[in-house]
């Protein structure tokens with residue numbers, strides 16, 4: 001079975017490795033899922049103890065210059081948009097910190113004018129006093145652009161390739177700078193060079209043959225662990241959910257295959273962090289808590305201003321990239337449009353309780369800048 005599916009790494013700048021072969025064997029070979037799950041549970045306890053890091057996303061802006069067919073923020077979707085001011089980002093951050101979170105992921109659509117590096121650095125600076133762990137998930141940047149963001153205090157970079165299948169990538173990313181597959185693919189390495197100490201990569205399940213996507217992600221992980229050995233590498237494989245624009249996933253991956261993938265990554269890459277988002281339903285998230293996942297989001301809002309309502313008075317629509325005021329009838333109870341629907345709607349407190357019921361410790365803070373300063 002080793003080497004299958006053989007074409008998954010073709011055209012990518014990373015080749016076969018012992019870890020990729022091991023992943024393929026576990027994922028597609030004859031080992032029973034129950035046996036693999038037991039192994040995954042054991043490896044997780046060995047490397048991560050009985051802990052689960054909790055984090056929350058904080059959306060800065062849902063403006064975007066790209067057209068990605070699967071995303072609610074896509075440029076051509078006439079959705080309600082806003083970019084938060086740095087002081088509004090701080091208000092959102094205060095709210096999240098008040099609910100217990102100590103780890104935050106600043107997320108934004110890709111828009112060089114609305115979300116320039118200076119703005120991003122300022123948002124990080126305002127967030128850092130409240131959160132020991134600040135990561136960003138924004139447009140891929142150059143090394144010199146990442147540096148001020150790191151200097152402002154961001155220590156984590158999340159940059160998913162979305163799909164490793166070049167044909168599907170070209171089809172899904174219709175216009176905008178994101179069409180450049182290779183520029184995105186090399187982003188995590190540029191981030192590592194700029195000083196990020198936690199790098200997250202991932203693939204959106206639903207855009208192309210998931211079997212090949214999983215192997216390509218394994219190849220990317222293996223490569224990053226070699227060239228970025230000082231960083232902690234994390235992986236995620238969110239399954240696509242419905243979004244504004246009406247996109248329906250092109251391929252489906254069953255729960256059983258999804259669980260198997262998490263377990264196979266855990267055993268093949270025992271030191272990698274594995275992130276599980278609120279896109280997955282509560283029951284499945286509960287089941288996966290002990291089987292390899294090390295980071296979970298909770299109480300998530302996927303629109304700017306989603307936690308406190310800040311920025312509401314500047315909401316507008318975009319039609320073919322142009323700003324259009326909301327109709328008077330739309331103002332009541334209007335909020336920015338979310339990126340995707342979440343499935344597990346539990347609050348951080350409820351998720352913490354579910355973890356403790358399973359003998360796991362929710363970890364709000366596992367890092368302090370003083371450790372490296």
Ligand code: SF4
Pocket residue numbers: 064065066067068071072073074075108109110178
């Ligand atoms: S996936 Fe990212 S780049 Fe694409 S439309 Fe959504 S926010 Fe913009």
